[in-house]
Amino acid sequence: MVNILVGCTGSVATIKLPLLVNGLIGLNPEIRVRVVVTEHARHFFEENNLPADVEVFHDADEWAVWNKRGDPVLHIELSKWADIFLIAPLDANTLSKIANGLCDNLLTCIVRAWDLNKKLFFCPAMNTKMYQHPITATQINTLESWGYKEVPVIEKTLMCGDTGAGAMAEVDTIVKTVQDFVKL
Incomplete structure (x- = not known):
């Protein structure tokens, strides 16, 4: 049995949540x-x-x-229940909160x-300008220094019409990343 907790933040990429959940369950x-x-x-x-x-x-x-x-205490119970925590999408606001301990x-x-001996994956998703801001790389590096694994953004035309890096990785890529980790 593998328990996966999926976290979603305030990014439009959350519209992919049903696809992501079904992909993991599948x-x-x-x-x-x-x-x-x-x-x-x-x-x-x-x-x-x-x-x-x-x-x-x-x-x-x-x-x-x-x-x-x-x-x-729910946040403790959920952190104990989960074998893997997958945050997809991780918006700029929550990335900043996590990197700063809020x-x-x-x-x-x-x-x-979160028990740092368990795997936490995160999938950034934000506007290209936000993604390119220097603080974003610093915050991602902070999370990686704790052992968290980034599933990198992709370049595409975003919902706002801008084109560039910042879109959440494709659902298939995210599911494959988890699959490779749990060796299913």
Whole structure:
């Protein structure tokens, strides 16, 4: 059994979430997928487009499960459950938060609690100008220095009409990267 937690942030590339989840599940019947989304990611997909057995977690869920000492803490529980954390897409805002240690939502709290002996993949996705800003390379290097693995962006015409680097890797590339790691 391989448990994969997929994180999505506020990038238009989140529209590919159903394809990504189905691609991961299709690798092997032993794969279980859960999804955690930022509030801005919710703008780009409909939960009913995901398989019915895939749980989706939001920021509000963090506070719904804890009432008193001894109750589970969701970001800790999810970080323990997952064998792999795949953040696809990782927008510029959340990249910056993670690289600087901020944890102000469920997804960034999971990253902060992540066991560095387990694999975390991240797939940047942002406008070309944002991607080319010098701070982006610095932040990606920071994540890689912690052992996180980048699935590099691609060049294409973005939703905004600009053409250049910054688009999230193709779903097939992301799925293959995970497949190569888990040797399924």
